Amino acid sequence: MPKILVPSPLRVLTQGNAEIRVEASTVMEVLVEVDKQYPGFKNRIIDGSGEVRRFVNIFVGSEDIRTLTRLHTPLKELDEVSVVPAIAGG
Numbered sequence: 001m002p003k004i005l006v007p008s009p010l011r012v013l014t015q016g017n018a019e020i021r022v023e024a025s026t027v028m029e030v031l032v033e034v035d036k037q038y039p040g041f042k043n044r045i046i047d048g049s050g051e052v053r054r055f056v057n058i059f060v061g062s063e064d065i066r067t068l069t070r071l072h073t074p075l076k077e078l079d080e081v082s083v084v085p086a087i088a089g090g
Helices: 027-037 041-045
Strands: 003-005 019-021 056-060 080-085
Touching: 003 027, 027 041, 041 056
Parallel strands: 003 080
Antiparallel strands: 003 019, 056 080
């Protein structure tokens, strides 16, 4: 069962959980399943057009999904999906 690693700013939505395991075969399915347990989670990551928000990065293992098949990236049983909000500063 794939695992999603939840960044600190989004843990308020997951009742403090840093890791969540869900049955899913793609990155999008992970987000949908987590959103079923913790409503509002997916909307923080996906914009109105169905794409990953500009300042959010998602990795499967060490691979950025933007270099793979984006939200349709397939997952294996033990894959880790990391949500990483971009940090701006100067």
